[in-house]
Amino acid sequence: MKEFFHKSGVSTVQFSTGTTRESVEAFIQNTGFPLVVKPDLGSGASMTYKINNLEELDHFFNTKPADVAFIIEEFIDGIILTYDGLVDINGEVRFAVSHLFENSVMDVVNNNDHLTYYCLKDISPEVESAGRGILKAFEIKERFFHIELFKSNKDGRIIALEVNMRPPGAWMTDAINFTYDVDIYKEWASMIVHNEVGGPYEGKYYTGYASRKQHKHYVHSHEDILHTFGPQIVNYNEIEEVFSRAMGNSAYQFRSGQLEEVRNIVNYVQQEEG
Numbered sequence: 001m002k003e004f005f006h007k008s009g010v011s012t013v014q015f016s017t018g019t020t021r022e023s024v025e026a027f028i029q030n031t032g033f034p035l036v037v038k039p040d041l042g043s044g045a046s047m048t049y050k051i052n053n054l055e056e057l058d059h060f061f062n063t064k065p066a067d068v069a070f071i072i073e074e075f076i077d078g079i080i081l082t083y084d085g086l087v088d089i090n091g092e093v094r095f096a097v098s099h100l101f102e103n104s105v106m107d108v109v110n111n112n113d114h115l116t117y118y119c120l121k122d123i124s125p126e127v128e129s130a131g132r133g134i135l136k137a138f139e140i141k142e143r144f145f146h147i148e149l150f151k152s153n154k155d156g157r158i159i160a161l162e163v164n165m166r167p168p169g170a171w172m173t174d175a176i177n178f179t180y181d182v183d184i185y186k187e188w189a190s191m192i193v194h195n196e197v198g199g200p201y202e203g204k205y206y207t208g209y210a211s212r213k214q215h216k217h218y219v220h221s222h223e224d225i226l227h228t229f230g231p232q233i234v235n236y237n238e239i240e241e242v243f244s245r246a247m248g249n250s251a252y253q254f255r256s257g258q259l260e261e262v263r264n265i266v267n268y269v270q271q272e273e274g
Contacts, residue, residue: 005160008137010130012160013150014074021061024072028057034075036106039068048106050075076150076159080105083123083131083147084168084176086184086191091141093132094197095187097176098123099168109246114270115211118262119175121203126151130158138163144188146172170247171235175207178234178255205255207234208262210269211248219271225252229265232256 005012014031017040018024028035037060038048047068051057064070085096100118108115123131131147146164151157167173167184176184180201187197212218226233235253254265 001160001163004137004163005134008130008133008160010133010149010160011157013076016072017069018072019069021058027072031074036073036075037064037070038073038106040071041069049110050106076152077154078150078152078159080161081124081127081149081151081158082168082172083127083134083145083149084172085145086188086197087135087140087143087145088191088195088197089142091136091139093135094191095182095184095199095201096123096128096131097179097203098127099172099175105246112213112215112245114213115170115209115246115248115251116266116270117170117172117175117209118259119172119179119207120259121179121206126158130160134160134163140165142192144168171209171251171253174235174253175209178207178253179203179205205257206259206262207253207255208266209251209253210266211239211251212269213244214249217273218269219273220268225269228268229254232261232265 002012002015014027016024016027018027033052035051035057036048037051049060051060080101082099083096084099086094088094098120100120103114103116105115107113127149130149134147135145143165144167146166146168148161150159150161152159173184176182180203182198182201191197220228232254233252234255236250238250239247252269254262256262256265
C-alpha cells in the first residue's frame with residue numbers, strides 16, 4: 001500500500017519491515033518513540049501494539065510469533081477519517097461518505113474499551129481530494145472501497161493509513177444507510193449489474209455508534225436509553241463474541257441533524273458508574 005500512497009501524492013506513515021531488533025535501529029533513531037507494530041496482513045487492530053520505549057520494543061521482538069510478518073510504523077497523534085463508497089467499472093466514484101473516529105481502534109482492542117465513531121453528513125474537501133487521489137493511484141474499479149486517513153493533531157496534515165477493497169466494517173454500511181436514507185448494497189448491486197447508481201444523495205443526519213462492554217458498569221440502563229433517546233435510536237444489537245473486543249458486546253446506533261446531539265447520546269450510553 002505504501003508505494004501506491006506515494007504515487008497518489010498523499011503523505012503516508014513512515015515504516016520499517018525489519019524483522020530483527022538490530023535491523024530497525026536506524027528507523028528508531030529517525031522517528032523516536034512511540035512506535036506502532038502491526039501485522040503486514042490483518043484487520044481490526046488485531047495484534048497491533050503501541051511501543052513506548054526500548055524495553056517494550058525488546059519485549060516485542062523477544063515474544064512475537066515467528067510465523068507472522070510485522071511492520072513498524074511511526075506513531076501519529078491524530079483522528080481517523082475514512083473515505084468510503086462505490087467506484088464503477090470506469091474508475092469513477094459514484095457514491096462517497098466519510099466516518100470520524102476520535103478514539104484509537106488499537107487502544108479499544110488492547111484496553112478492551114469502548115468504540116465510538118460518527119458517520120458524517122458531509123465529506124471535507126481534504127478527505128475528498130486525498131481519497132480520490134488514492135483511488136486513482138490504485139486503479140480501483142467496480143467495487144466498494146474503504147480508505148483510512150489520519151488527520152494529524154500536530155499540523156493538520158492528512159496522512160494515508162490503509163486501503164481496504166471491501167465495504168467498511170463495524171456496522172458502517174448501516175451508518176451510511178441511516179445517514180443518507182439509502183440502501184448502499186442495493187446501489188452496489190445496481191452499479192455492478194447496470195453500471196447505474198441512484199442519487200445524487202445528500203447526507204441528512206449524523207449517525208453515531210456507541211458500544212458497551214460486559215465488564216463495565218453503567219449509570220443508565222438499556223431501558224433508560226430507549227426512554228430518553230427512543231426517536232433518535234435506529235439500531236441496537238448484541239455482537240458476536242469474535243468481534244466484541246473491537247466492536248463491544250452490544251452497540252447502539254442513533255442519528256440526528258446535529259453532531260453535538262449525537263455526541264451527547266454517546267456520553268449518555270457509555271457513562272460509567274463511579
